Amino acid sequence: MSAVRLEQVSVHFGRTVALAGLDLEVAVGETLALLGPSGSGKSTALKAIAGFLRPSGGRVFLGGEDVTDLPPHRRGLGVVVQSYALFPHMRVFDNVAFGLRARRAGRKEIERRVTEVLELVGMAGFRDRYPRELSGGQQQRIAIARALAIRPPVLLLDEPLSALDAALREDMIAELLRLRAELPDTAIIHVTHDQGEALALADRIAVMRDAKLVDIGPARELYQRPPSAFTASFLGSANLLPVRVLDIGADTGAQVRLGSLTLRAETTGTMLAGQEATLGVRPHRLTVHAEAAGGLPARLVGVQWRGNGFRLDLELDGLGPARAEVSTMDGLPALGERVGVTVADGCPLVPAGGAR
Numbered sequence: 001m002s003a004v005r006l007e008q009v010s011v012h013f014g015r016t017v018a019l020a021g022l023d024l025e026v027a028v029g030e031t032l033a034l035l036g037p038s039g040s041g042k043s044t045a046l047k048a049i050a051g052f053l054r055p056s057g058g059r060v061f062l063g064g065e066d067v068t069d070l071p072p073h074r075r076g077l078g079v080v081v082q083s084y085a086l087f088p089h090m091r092v093f094d095n096v097a098f099g100l101r102a103r104r105a106g107r108k109e110i111e112r113r114v115t116e117v118l119e120l121v122g123m124a125g126f127r128d129r130y131p132r133e134l135s136g137g138q139q140q141r142i143a144i145a146r147a148l149a150i151r152p153p154v155l156l157l158d159e160p161l162s163a164l165d166a167a168l169r170e171d172m173i174a175e176l177l178r179l180r181a182e183l184p185d186t187a188i189i190h191v192t193h194d195q196g197e198a199l200a201l202a203d204r205i206a207v208m209r210d211a212k213l214v215d216i217g218p219a220r221e222l223y224q225r226p227p228s229a230f231t232a233s234f235l236g237s238a239n240l241l242p243v244r245v246l247d248i249g250a251d252t253g254a255q256v257r258l259g260s261l262t263l264r265a266e267t268t269g270t271m272l273a274g275q276e277a278t279l280g281v282r283p284h285r286l287t288v289h290a291e292a293a294g295g296l297p298a299r300l301v302g303v304q305w306r307g308n309g310f311r312l313d314l315e316l317d318g319l320g321p322a323r324a325e326v327s328t329m330d331g332l333p334a335l336g337e338r339v340g341v342t343v344a345d346g347c348p349l350v351p352a353g354g355a356r
């Protein structure tokens with residue numbers, strides 16, 4: 001049985017359609033990331049599951065039970081939002097005990113359970129502090145402990161790391177991975193617009209756009225073989241380059257023509273020789289060099305230093321803009337000059353439709 005199931009859930013705010021007939025199923029113990037650009041409906045989907053808003057249509061099931069008409073506190077879920085939302089006047093212990101007290105748990109059970117979840121998030125020594133005496137990361141750990149105290153079968157996380165700085169976010173990703181391993185029966189739905197977070201944490205990723213689900217699948221599969229151009233560019237920032245399919249091999253993939261280059265490409269779905277198609281080329285799969293060295297002729301129109309390397313904006317002759325990532329600028333022509341660009345073999349062909 002699934003932990004969460006949405007059947008054709010729609011949410012309208014006046015004339016805005018925030019969610020358009022979403023079907024979604026999350027298994028017991030599974031971590032699903034809801035990924036998509038701002039305004040795509042991720043938070044709305046999460047709020048419909050939590051019961052914070054009532055769908056205009058469709059049904060929400062938890063553990064097989066129809067909870068569409070139940071208020072949030074009767075759904076028994078753990079919820080963590082971006083801005084910790086701890087009670088400022090309560091010590092850590094009382095914050096974490098809140099849900100248990102609301103459920104009239106006994107004093108001994110509260111003591112045992114709060115101690116247990118504070119240990120789980122590595123905050124056992126902080127039980128007597130007030131939220132203002134904690135760092136952002138520590139507050140977010142307490143918010144997670146508070147959500148887990150009632151042993152919810154489903155944990156809903158709405159951008160829980162977005163208020164944290166980059167280094168802390170890395171720590172918290174490691175923390176959430178550890179937590180996930182310790183809670184094998186808890187389903188987690190994690191709303192994020194950060195593809196790195198989704199790839200690191202999720203078993204499956206659901207990509208949303210304009211109130212709809214675009215693609216859903218195992219994280220690695222979606223990344224390596226994106227089923228749509230939108231997912232290719234959103235999950236991995238792929239350049240979408242026009243190619244012609246020259247030949248399809250049984251298991252060697254396809255041979256494609258990109259400008260003056262002939263390349264080997266991975267196929268998804270059915271492709272036919274002679275067909276026009278789109279190649280999804282991630283920035284690190286482009287190599288940039290002097291124009292005389294061959295490849296696709298282009299102009300270098302932007303250079304950004306990113307600490308661990310450079311991001312290059314290119315204008316490919318006749319093919320449009322593309323982005324590359326290189327570790328060094330040594331030996332590369334200067335900004336504004338002509339360059340040659342080569343593309344690695346093995347990039348995926350992306351089915352037509354759903355372009356950026």
Ligand SMILES: Nc1ncnc2c1ncn2[C@@H]1O[C@H](COP(=O)(O)OP(=O)(O)OP(=O)(O)O)[C@@H](O)[C@H]1O
Pocket residue numbers: 013016017018036037038039040041042043044045193
């Ligand atoms: N309470 C509301 N009243 C009116 N419109 C709303 C309300 N909440 C959300 N919307 C609209 O619904 C759409 C989906 O919003 P939602 O918050 O679900 O997006 P999101 O994908 O979570 O975005 P973000 O990543 O920016 O949080 C947006 O167009 C938004 O403006």
